[in-house]
Amino acid sequence: MKLCYAKFNPHQFLECHILDAINVLKSIKNSFSWLEEISPGIFELSFYAVLLHDIGKCASGFQKKKNNWGYRHEILSVPFVQFLDFPERERNIIALAILTHHKTLDDLKDILPVRVADIGPLEFDEKLGELLERADYIEKMFLPRIPNIEAYYFGTTRPPKKFNLPPEWREQLRDFDFQKLIEWYGDNLEAERAILTFMRGLLNASDHLASAGETEILLLPDIAERLELKIPLENLRPLQVAASNSEGNLLLRAPTGYGKTEAALLWANRNAFRNRKGITSRIFYVLPYKASINAMHQRMMGIFSDPSLVGVLHSSASFYLYSSALEYRRLSSLYHKIYTPLKVTTPFQLMKAFFGVGFHEMLKTELSGSLLIFDEIHAYEPNVLGIILAMLKELEHLKAKTMVMTATLPDFLEELIKDTTNFRKLKASPEEADMFTRHRVNVVNGSMDSVRELIDELGLHRKIKETSKPALIACNSVDRAMSVYDELGEDYRVLLLHSRFTQGDRETKERLLLEKMSEYDFVIATQVVEVSLDVSFSTILTEPAPLDALIQRFGRVNRQGWREGKVEDVYVLTKGSEADKKIYTPYEVVEESLKMLQDFDGKELRESLIPELVSRAYMPVSDKLVDEVRYYQNMAQEVFNNVKPMMEGEDEQKFYQMFNGLEAVPGTYQGIASELLDKKMGMEVYRYLIPIPWWFYKAEQENFHRLSDTGYGKYILVAELEYNPDKGLQRVPLSGGEIL
Template identity: 35%
Template sequence: MGCFYMSQNIFAKPDESLKEHTEKVLKVFKSFRKIYQNAPAYAGDPLFFQKLFWAVFLHDFGKGATGFQEQLNPKGKRWGYRHELLSTYFVNLLPYNDNDLEDIHLWIVTHHKDLRELQEKYFDEETYNDRLKEIKPVEKELITFLEEGKRKFQEMFGDEFNLKDNLADNELLFKTLKKMIKNVRMEKKLEAKEKIRGILGRGFLMAADHLASAGKDYIENFPAPSRVYKFHNLYSTQKFCREFKGSLMLTAPTGSGKTEAALFWGEANQKPGEGDRVFYILPYTASINAMYDRLKEKFGEEKVGFLHGKAQYYLYKKLGEDDLTRIRDLKDLNRKILKPLKIMTPFQLIKAFFGVKGFEMNLAELLEAKVIVDEIHAYDPRTTALLLTSLKFLQDHFNVRTLVMSATIPTFLKNLIQEKLAISQEVTLTSDELNRFTRHRVEVLPYDIFNSMQKIKEYLNKGKKVLVILNTVKRAQEVYQLFADMPFRKKLLHGRFMQRHREAIERELSDLDLLVATQVVEVSLDIDYDVLFTEPAPLDALLQRFGRVNRKGQKGISKVYVLSTGSSEDQYIYYPDLVNKSIEVLKEVDILYEAKIQEMIDKVYGQGFTKKQEELFKEVEKSMKSLLDSLYPYVVFEENEDRFYKLFNSVEAVPERYLGEYQELVEQDKYFEAMGYLVNISLNQFFKLQKQGHIYRKDNLLVVGSRYDDELGLILDEPESILEGFI
């Protein structure tokens, strides 16, 4: 009766009793224990789950304080203290040694705030002891509930468990907190197991609490791809991946079932109790959105999540509603340890190692995970170094297995990845299989795009769908305007459109006669044209561009034209030496046989990184290793968080012409619709505009004063003239 009485009168939330919430969190904990059975070994602690059980059970006991309970009333005033600190008072009843009790104290006290924030505001023993008096009226009821916890513990672990007879002063709490803060200040290196134990303990407790609060009482299991994909015939790579256990490198062309092969590998490497999570890493948000839609349709929304910087906006567009709370909740669920298959950018993985808020939860989810890294060729040396160093840490400490794959990987990069990640096995299609994907005839034209206009018009007049790819937005805008008076269905596409305009253009891509574009078409857009004209670029980028023509190989052999001359601005985008080597290699090609592509790639990239690239790779690798060494559980390093966000090389701004519409939407709380008015600007362009006085800040919003044209996008070199429409 006492327990029932307590459960009805001590609340964790306005509409949920402490008992109800605790039982929900315990259900999630039980699910974690089943999926992450080996966590105690990685934490170096056979009592890990027993201790975590008590951290889960006691984490909200401090909410019994009279001030907290009053705060929950509709007109209750803010309490001004932290319940987590008071919850640790009851840890004194547990019969563990001081080292084990330290862990439980730290997990409980940091399940909302990190140690630094708590220290700034709440590390005062006198105040703590004074606040403890607020627990006294319900102390007996909480101890009665603790007896129920003892019974649950015995049911779960089968061990006899006796609580101590009386509550002592909580001297150990502040001793523990001060010791950990001192360790952080003195940059004392934690033993690997101690670090992992802190990460897993805090991470699992935070995740269980958050999921229970979101109405979830278990986490999903990884779906079996072999039950979903019922192919009559498998490629050799798919057959291999269905059986192979361990880290692997896979090279296969687009359209050869590479994604399915990777998922088969993920399934082959699953074992009950070994994490049961698969992370699929792609370089671009457009790729992630497309992959999310594709896999969600196959496996169900409850099994598949996605993470990238614009996830909220994407959910808004998919749901067709502006419910800020619901969309944030959906995005947050994707971040939690819930969905077993997550598609994400590399930065979402790397982010955790910068010690940003909640990093322990992100890392705990990765325990014994299977990580698929797709399109590995797409990353610059800096991102490659960050990614490989992070994966190496996960391999060493979390037994993560990795599948690295791409349609094209230079041998030097394969060797580098195999060395850093200790991958000894590689698989690719047979020569016969590869050549089934042969679908292009290449011709290098000895001039630039402007001398190709007549040839382009001839194809258009024959009813062919023509794709023209330029290396810069400025050149694409110039070329597109040359077709202005021609009666063809045409569009321009590049990265300097407002999001809402870019989406509108992308919806029309399959119905066009002519698409003039930049590199944005190299990834993820499901387009299929008859002929290509492209400015020169490194071979791997050109191969991606070729893939937008005769995509499914149903048109026989299609023509792709590579111009030998680009614009003077190209040198700031691509290394001229790589571009020149690529052109020379392609001059020797007529029909582009897939089985020959690896040899061509290695002719271009035979020397590996340039000296400058290699120096950058080594410098970033060294910095990242130092960052990993200094990673502390329980502490958020804001300075490292700043370093993380500086990795991104673009900003978002609203074109001045649309500022009024943007502000009106914000005033109406239509935040996601307002996001459609943002345009991306590279940091280099931002600094240039800043120097010219063409970009400025208004109410924490960047406004760009360059001319914006709905058909052409942002024209950086021309100032906006708001009056022009009225003259």
């Protein structure tokens, strides 16, 4: 009797892989109890899908050639479903899950067997013949183990076994009608949408984790117990206590520095599904920027310690893990599966489930019963916010709960969120909020064109000397930041920070700022400073911006001053540059913000006033923004409704174009990147990549070219523009010329 392997590196017998996958499924079954409420019977049907999904690998051609066999093993696995003692509906659901556990129905439609009169044997018949060469293995090794596997999964009180091979099973395999199965899918899609989604999601999760060497999903320990090691429960603030006692969706408004993250974790602890081993709900902590996600991941690691418990998901997460000396290959893979219980992520990673991107059913299964924490939700553009609101509506049907928290949320945005689904609201009292007041606003007539004179006029040198901390100069555009850097670089110790540095140079700059902050007079930065490092500057001189953005910038000054009741001056210029009107649209928000700040010139900006002031700043354009958000929300809902389980999303390519910018290697580093690729050191290439927004690429398109194919249908983009580690990528052609 010839043996049958499911995996080859290292070798693993079919029944061993099946048992590993059943172990994963059982661990999900014991944790995701809510799935039975949404789709009754889901875990029984999933068991048989997992049991039979790889039996087609027994074909001798697969055993000899593995991935070079040239046929889909799942097509050979599907006909075995007819031997299950289930009604036709359940058999079809199991069959579709098996058929699509690697490829979607779109991918398979042209290669499924079609019986036509007067046409001889099909390729399917030939491959089935190869499978039947291992009939002894199926009958004498695989089949006898099934009752024990059933008893292990269902318990010893299990009814009689559901899978039975009849004597004529070989002939019946050949007669399986795939076209009838596909027709059933089309006729029953709407009625069976949920169970088809979860069936494919559970089979993918079980198969992928078993293939990765895992036999169970992880659960989070009690969050309150972990937090108590950091914060004694008697020291919790009122809103943190209130959040820990709040059930259902929650909207939390509190000042920066209040401890909203702890409040969110306590809310999650209260609302989580759990079993005797721990918290079973998956928790997603959603932030808009990679820098803040990385920082939050490190913070969560300080609470939960184990990188297997705390995941990170964004487009550069693998490089972040690699740079953090973590097991980046293993963890990057596991973070995309139903394995890690807490994930810090961008909203775009979650949107994939609703746009039909990748194995969207697995992500949607993981999002069921989940707890989502949206931090800094005010930071999104109207199109992204509309998609998030549509997503929140979908998540309601999946028994998920959501918490939204912010320090600066305009009233119109709050109403949009509350209109989407029911939210309880928690807000710091004026007296408590004012305890966090730490900035005195000064409106300065002028622009960055006269930055040298302003530094002297405002006496910023004295503040720098007194505190041994640099002052922050915040610019709205990279080009403006570069010009200020050139202006001050000759006479002052300056550091420039913006989005057009390579990953490696950005890391170096951030490390210098953390470790040698006192060695600089000025840090010149763009909006990246609003969300990046946990550093505290002596003061700030900033270009005008929307009030909520200014509040974020002020938050980089005197960060812990509230502890001592200390208030520091912050300076806002009255004029920006022409580029600002393209960066901030509608620009009326900036004008209204400046007008309001004039009333606070020379006065403390009390934290209790900030929500009202931010709402007033957006009031002139709130109706327009509401309409824009609603438009994108409705458009997203239409896309979501068109996504079909087991099918590829029609808008997958559009999704990546919408949200995945470009990354390029500066021409200066082209040789290094080529050498690293030749040495198969692709991860090191990330150090030389710069994120490039679409508008920049289109404006400078003639200065970009493709370096080489990486062997996976991908390429490296090269920016033939001037670059140096001090200033970053400039809009000057590498060969010389004028700034465009």
